[in-house]
Amino acid sequence: MMRFVYAAVAALMVFCCSPAKADEGMWTFHGFPLAKANAALKTSLDQAWLDRVRTATVRLSNCTGSFVSGEGLILTNHHCIEACLADLSSKEKSLVEEGFLAKTRDEEKKCETQVADVLTATEDITAKVNAATAGKAEAAANDIRKATLTQLESECEAATKLKCQTVTLYDGGQYWLYQYKRYTDLRIVFAPEAAIASFGGDPDNFQFPRWCLDMGVLRAYEDGKPAVPSSYLKFNFAGPAAGDPVFVSGHPGSTDRLLTVAQLEHERNDFLPQWLLRSSEVRGRLIQFGAENPTNERISADLLNSLENGIKVRRKQLDALHEDALFALKKAEQQTLQKKIAASPALKKEIGNPWHDIEMALDVEKGMLQPLTYIENGAGFQGRLVTFARTLVRGAGERDKPNGERFREYTDGALPRIEQQLGAALPIYPDIEALRLGAGLERMREWLGPDHEVVRKLMSKESPAGLAKRLVTETKLGDPAVRLALWKGGSKAIAESTDPFIVMARSIDPDARAIRKAYEDGVEAPIRSATERLAKARFAALGTSVYPDATFTLRLNWGTVQGWNENGKPVPPFTRLARAFERATGADPFRIPDSWLRVKDKLDMNTPFNLSTNSDIVGGNSGSALINAKGEIVGLLFDGNIHSISGSYWFDTEKNRAVAVHPAIIREALSKVYGADGLLAELGR
């Protein structure tokens, strides 16, 4: 499952170095090279095709989806709605495990924290932003830039009543304002059992050949009625042939394809190893917790799946950063650009030496990395309850300020989404909360040292596990009404609260703010200044024949259905149902669910199951439809092969492959296994 993994340290994005190779590229819709794509694929896409595909594509909170009926059906991956299935579950009954099918519209269940955004308009605001920051010193420019983005979003929302978000492309080379139609009432229509949705589990994750029915279906509602999208995509259940052109419209989350060499080294030497150490330990804690009894296993499954996916991504990213060839390429590209700058006195004067400036800023960051990671960025404060507490405390303080002066995650435009999340009636499992918080606090004490002032403040008389247990036991923040009351009560309610979690969050918030301020002024500001100059240098050298790094905003790419060569052996691009039964061991994660075993004789064992393409995708593209030149759905993208993970840093044309569910297995399963005839009819057959 190619889950969209949020970066724990904000990824610094710069744009790609050299014109994209064939089939590489995460193009914006406003910068899509239509002529080039048509020439390469012998297709005849036009602007109407682009508009139809764009308005049929939705951005979920963590993934991509597509409208697939005129009554608001949204197709996405099982793993994109797994958190919602878990939130709708209880200690006794897991929808993740059992799957779900709404027989009628009344049975469709709301996902309390999900949203779906459709991109309706875009505007280039680069000139406005640059005018506001012109001539300012780095730290001041950093503050003014943010205030300007907030102001433009505010004005847009007031004028359009739409969701307006600014987007930074080319790491400051361009600023855009995107308008979205937002749906906040999303309900689950169908999900298969996890056993078949992620057959092979973590061992098979990011592998191909593969046999996963990683699909889920939502329905968007407006005013209590099924939404009517302005366009939607139809299935072509026969699917594509090898070599067919395919398109992916979706929201790649984050790539770092042109970090400077120093930034890549920072990823490799500090960020990735430390993240992996922390996460592997929590993985172990969760596995052992789940082994205690079936209830524990049930309530921790979604969290564990998500963590294991992240671990696989990060460890293959680390491997990619140990490839000599990658660093050789990055160094060569850097040197080429440096030479171009050196050759032009005017450019040299304007650009300066951004690589050196970044190195200096990274040295500053290195000196504050542990407090930044554990305190402000929350590696020490893991879990739902502590996150609620920190959001309530921080949010109260921020809302007392004018909109333009707040942290960007607490602007007026961001508040409804925060309130939606605070007010959602989600299950809180105290044992898991204590496990996660205890683990974070224990590592915080190890890495900051027992004599660090924040560690002394929290743990001079309590152990990490003891503190976590007490806070989780005594808090009332598990109740959404309590959270909403504190949210609505603002800074007065927060100041007066005696809830132990609020007390704790209050006590460390000034420390966390101080660290953030030092980071923003000493690291973020000079790096942004440097990357804006880098972007200018690259535009001067290469124009806009390059695509911007991924930013979890809408992109379109093209490719073809194809396998690859692994150790000299060809890997064909299609798998078939029969082999799934052969590989089953009977034990999770290689267990075929009873629903399939019962009807095994009726199934066509030759049905194509999954397929691979050379589409250039990363986490966040999960749930994207694979679209043919006619605009029909010929697959449901859910993963990449193991080589695709290096796509964070470069695109390996020979080996990077995307993995999708074949439409034929979707029909076979909905029809013969799940008896979902109504759903199938709405999907067009």
Place this chain on the structure above:
Amino acid sequence: MMRFVYAAVAALMVFCCSPAKADEGMWTFHGFPLAKANAALKTSLDQAWLDRVRTATVRLSNCTGSFVSGEGLILTNHHCIEACLADLSSKEKSLVEEGFLAKTRDEEKKCETQVADVLTATEDITAKVNAATAGKAEAAANDIRKATLTQLESECEAATKLKCQTVTLYDGGQYWLYQYKRYTDLRIVFAPEAAIASFGGDPDNFQFPRWCLDMGVLRAYEDGKPAVPSSYLKFNFAGPAAGDPVFVSGHPGSTDRLLTVAQLEHERNDFLPQWLLRSSEVRGRLIQFGAENPTNERISADLLNSLENGIKVRRKQLDALHEDALFALKKAEQQTLQKKIAASPALKKEIGNPWHDIEMALDVEKGMLQPLTYIENGAGFQGRLVTFARTLVRGAGERDKPNGERFREYTDGALPRIEQQLGAALPIYPDIEALRLGAGLERMREWLGPDHEVVRKLMSKESPAGLAKRLVTETKLGDPAVRLALWKGGSKAIAESTDPFIVMARSIDPDARAIRKAYEDGVEAPIRSATERLAKARFAALGTSVYPDATFTLRLNWGTVQGWNENGKPVPPFTRLARAFERATGADPFRIPDSWLRVKDKLDMNTPFNLSTNSDIVGGNSGSALINAKGEIVGLLFDGNIHSISGSYWFDTEKNRAVAVHPAIIREALSKVYGADGLLAELGR
């Protein structure tokens, strides 16, 4: 606690590049630069001093110790005997937690798997080994070399009735035969509570300032009576002053100070990150297991401590290998030597290009690293029971061969120690066995892939956890009598056994042997050939003014009592008792035990507790006495500061410091806290 960490992949040792800097160096007793040391320290050590110190030093199975009385008392660290304390504990009562004091000799309790070796004689056998392998191809030479070492050991043991072991110094530059007097009856006399022995636990581990009474006392017995050592060391309870010369006689386990650049990159890119990932997960599993109830916490404590120590070592080793300065130095040294070779046609002809040969061999290793790690090297088979099973199966097969053709760990000389371990009545905790084996099998499936033949063989119809649980539940190998019967029954008993663990070990042994064979011929043999040539080149360039890398054989070094500068602030070399009470939180691992709290008023709060020196030590030196120029004990070495971990790869003169228990706190504790007057009298006061 600077535990001696066994390398999971055999470390490849080469000798140090350049003459040792002041205070650096792990000198053999037969190569100790006496004149140089005396000149540097203004001391007058002589051969008699060396002989006395050597024969008072013992090598334990995992650490160092010193004879400290004429009746066989051995001083070492608490963490060196913690495994023995755990083995003498039960689910109900933990000697690790509670400590132990034998009031009479009858109460002294035997450590079933401990041994103590005293080095009595050494012989240079380089010429004999080289004569045997001369002119042979790499793989054949590798086999013949091992057979020769086995033969020389055998002959020595037959002639002397002593324990004879060959030692490879300078990674093949020299071969030696060492003779030891071995004691196998070691009994525990005293251990404090873990809470004070390792006060500060993992957070304070490898830190200084420090407050740990990391001491333990054993007594060696011979023929049921206290052993009479040929020499022993006396305490100087006043301890040393800052700047005083100090010596450490002990057994540094392993250093890699002149691996080639390619070998260091292999450590950094593959071995260390993968070891850390695996171990961090097991750490999490053990922590959660211990959190389930007090019994679980008790029975897993020793294992967890050991693992956490290893994790701290490995992650700081990884940090060291990310220091640009380290790689710059290694590359420069490598280039200097390469130039010297290139300048001499004769040398060039003899040496060839060992760096390139090593790179080629590492490429071969990379291709087999996962099967090698998980199957032959046992990352997939963790736990006592599975290790017994694999030893029994492998050992039966090996004993059917002539002595010289066996794997070196199954030579006749090695068999008594194996039998001692198999026959020891150690507690086996099934839950921990299942946890460790299940974790190993699960990761084996992930890293080798579910379709690997060994994975299919073991887990085509069972989950990793299910298989582990079944084996642990059904086996009889927890009974030492069963193990000894299978051992004594040889290959016939093994072939006929239906014990599920034996069946499993039998089924994978051919796979494991095949991987080992491929590794030995394809990786080990060419690397040994290359490192022998590298050693020759370095002898030619630098003579023997350099010390060999550590090999867990006896070494002596010199230094002085001193602190260092941390971020511009001086760290003084002594700590005092008062501060330990100030830092206590009341919760583990910052809990001062009741025995100390009860007598707090009587304690001299100004008593020196721990001290730091610039001695060049690594894991394996744990338990070494810190000796002054008179040959008196002025400290008990137990750890290094955080910078000392980079000592695996180089010696950082400015910051690398060793950490020892001060003799004054030993006297204060034995006298006022533990009422160990008899012991104290035997120690000389």
